[in-house]
Amino acid sequence: MKQNYSIFSLVRNALSYHQGWQEAWRSPAVPKPEYDVIIIGGGGHGLATAYYLAKEHGITNVAVLEKGWIGGGNTGRNTTIVRSNYLWDESAHLYEHSLKLFEGLTQDLNYNVMFSQRGLMNLAHTQHDMQALRRRVYAIQLNGIDSEILTPAQIKEMVPILDCSSSARYPIMGASLQRRGGVARHDAVAWGFARKADERGVDILQNTEVTGFKIVNGVVKGVETNRGFIGGKKVGIVVAGHSGVMAGLAGFRLPVESHPLQALVSEPIKPILNTVVMSPQVHVYVSQSDKGELVLGAGIDAYTSYAQVGSPFIIENQLNALTDLFPCFGRLRMLRQWGGIVDTCPDASPIIGKTPVENLFLNCGWGTGGFKATPGSGNVFAHTIATGEPHKLAQPFALDRFTTGYLIDEHGAAGVAH
Amino acid sequence: MLLISCPHCGPRDEHEFAYGHEAHIARPTLDQQNTMSDAEWADYLFMRKNPKGVHFERWVHARGCRQWFNVARHTVTHEIIKVYPMGEPAPKLEQK
Numbered sequence: 001m002k003q004n005y006s007i008f009s010l011v012r013n014a015l016s017y018h019q020g021w022q023e024a025w026r027s028p029a030v031p032k033p034e035y036d037v038i039i040i041g042g043g044g045h046g047l048a049t050a051y052y053l054a055k056e057h058g059i060t061n062v063a064v065l066e067k068g069w070i071g072g073g074n075t076g077r078n079t080t081i082v083r084s085n086y087l088w089d090e091s092a093h094l095y096e097h098s099l100k101l102f103e104g105l106t107q108d109l110n111y112n113v114m115f116s117q118r119g120l121m122n123l124a125h126t127q128h129d130m131q132a133l134r135r136r137v138y139a140i141q142l143n144g145i146d147s148e149i150l151t152p153a154q155i156k157e158m159v160p161i162l163d164c165s166s167s168a169r170y171p172i173m174g175a176s177l178q179r180r181g182g183v184a185r186h187d188a189v190a191w192g193f194a195r196k197a198d199e200r201g202v203d204i205l206q207n208t209e210v211t212g213f214k215i216v217n218g219v220v221k222g223v224e225t226n227r228g229f230i231g232g233k234k235v236g237i238v239v240a241g242h243s244g245v246m247a248g249l250a251g252f253r254l255p256v257e258s259h260p261l262q263a264l265v266s267e268p269i270k271p272i273l274n275t276v277v278m279s280p281q282v283h284v285y286v287s288q289s290d291k292g293e294l295v296l297g298a299g300i301d302a303y304t305s306y307a308q309v310g311s312p313f314i315i316e317n318q319l320n321a322l323t324d325l326f327p328c329f330g331r332l333r334m335l336r337q338w339g340g341i342v343d344t345c346p347d348a349s350p351i352i353g354k355t356p357v358e359n360l361f362l363n364c365g366w367g368t369g370g371f372k373a374t375p376g377s378g379n380v381f382a383h384t385i386a387t388g389e390p391h392k393l394a395q396p397f398a399l400d401r402f403t404t405g406y407l408i409d410e411h412g413a414a415g416v417a418h
Numbered sequence: 419m420l421l422i423s424c425p426h427c428g429p430r431d432e433h434e435f436a437y438g439h440e441a442h443i444a445r446p447t448l449d450q451q452n453t454m455s456d457a458e459w460a461d462y463l464f465m466r467k468n469p470k471g472v473h474f475e476r477w478v479h480a481r482g483c484r485q486w487f488n489v490a491r492h493t494v495t496h497e498i499i500k501v502y503p504m505g506e507p508a509p510k511l512e513q514k
């Protein structure tokens with residue numbers, strides 16, 4: 001049995017100098033010869049899938065294979081914005097499902113994921129921004145999701161340090177606000193899912209890289225790894241930036257391109273920003289972490305890459321935008337900067353569902369904005385794997401939408417899609 | 419950040435270029451278009467190689483001479499291995 005995390009366990013363990021904590025998940029020395037389900041990729045989405053397979057479908061003979069350490073991919077590199085203010089119905093329902101799961105996640109996992117619903121503001125700088133923003137807000141409201149329009153005066157009141165003056169480099173004409181949006185602790189999401197999945201019997205195998213598939217007569221039978229062959233009745237691919245590589249090994253093609261996406265944090269300062277501010281038009285977004293650092297992100301590099309580094313000029317552009325919007329940040333120093341490899345789809349929407357190989361399932365294409373979807377994605381993907389049929393929220397996101405033409409074009413719709 | 423050699427202008431900062439994604443995707447002929455299945459259209463329009471390794475891709479010197487050309491670039495090291503004209507087949511390169 002897992003020990004429950006609580007104020008009492010914290011005090012008890014403090015008395016023994018924190019030497020007595022139980023391991024959060026096991027690290028099995030050898031994989032089992034065969035699993036009912038193998039999940040490739042130990043990011044948040046893969047771990048959440050394993051957790052919901054065990055919790056909601058009673059499938060516990062499951063392994064999560066991670067080539068590095070869990071959460072070391074985009075999950076541990078993202079800027080943790082959580083929101084559900086998407087334009088199209090299909091996206092709105094999927095992301096709202098995830099946001100609702102986020103709202104109960106700390107309790108469900110007995111792990112503090114530090115989900116902070118501090119609100120999320122999207123700025124509009126032009127007349128056309130305002131038109132698009134109104135359309136989006138009304139569509140979101142029609143889907144029963146909270147969203148409102150702020151006037152410049154209301155924005156100024158909420159975020160006094162924003163340059164809302166008439167001489168601003170980028171005039172602020174209004175904003176949309178989703179009050180239930182916010183940020184969460186990325187590592188905690190991965191670790192919390194891992195711990196609870198492990199508790200229900202899921203094997204989490206780190207440093208285990210999938211190098212090939214065993215496919216017999218169009219049906220997947222297991223995977224080749226650096227630790228030898230591991231049998232699997234069903235296999236789910238959840239590897240984000242490496243999805244194209246995995247599909248290549250399994251013999252099919254994807255409409256996905258991998259790009260670097262960067263983020264950076266400033267030196268820590270006293271609390272100054274109590275919401276998330278995004279500017280899709282001049283392309284920067286910022287929040288303040290509990291440690292006091294400003295967490296900043298922007299756009300992808302244009303070219304495809306697997307290098308987990310981006311170009312300095314992208315950072316320069318986003319810092320220019322930042323200091324124009326928030327003149328008082330001009331003298332801050334930046335502490336750290338890093339990159340991840342994001343898997344972008346032509347319509348900026350994910351792919352969830354079956355593949356041309358039987359019993360091989362795919363969850364990818366979350367691109368620059370999948371952290372917010374972590375619990376929802378795992379939840380609908382677990383259903384898809386367990387029943388062999390897509391969850392109703394996942395159905396529109398099947399790979400065959402590129403053949404039917406039923407794209408879910410969130411590109412223009414979502415603005416900055418984080 | 420890349421240093422790209424435009425065939426006309428020479429080595430210039432990546433800033434001056436725009437990316438044209440995967441090269442050598444042949445547009446179906448009119449005859450093919452009349453008989454192509456939806457799956458074949460999907461392949462042409464959306465499916466991409468996205469290799470981890472050498473990628474054959476297009477760039478345009480958008481803020482320079484305006485010329486389009488092909489580039490063989492490694493997607494892990496970002497090394498530009500070869501620049502070659504549009505219309506020329508992808509070069510045979512030693513496996514890296």
Ligand SMILES: Cc1cc2nc3c(=O)[nH]c(=O)nc-3n(C[C@H](O)[C@H](O)[C@H](O)COP(=O)(O)OP(=O)(O)OC[C@H]3O[C@@H](n4cnc5c(N)ncnc54)[C@H](O)[C@@H]3O)c2cc1C
Pocket residue numbers: 040041042043044045046065066067068069070071072073074075076077078079080081082208209210211238239240241242261262263297338339340341342366367368369370371372373418
């Ligand atoms: C800089 C940055 C900022 C972002 N900001 C936001 C944001 O603010 N809000 C938001 O919602 N989203 C954001 N995202 C996107 C978000 O991070 C991702 O969509 C999401 O985390 C993807 O989760 P995942 O579990 O699918 O992928 P990952 O966390 O990348 O997990 C995939 C795992 O698969 C493993 N893997 C790969 N190949 C193999 C193999 N052959 N064998 C075994 N394992 C393998 C990898 O090591 C990796 O750990 C951002 C991304 C980046 C890079």
Ligand SMILES: [Zn+2]
Pocket residue numbers: 424425426427428479482483484485
């Ligand atoms: Zn030129």
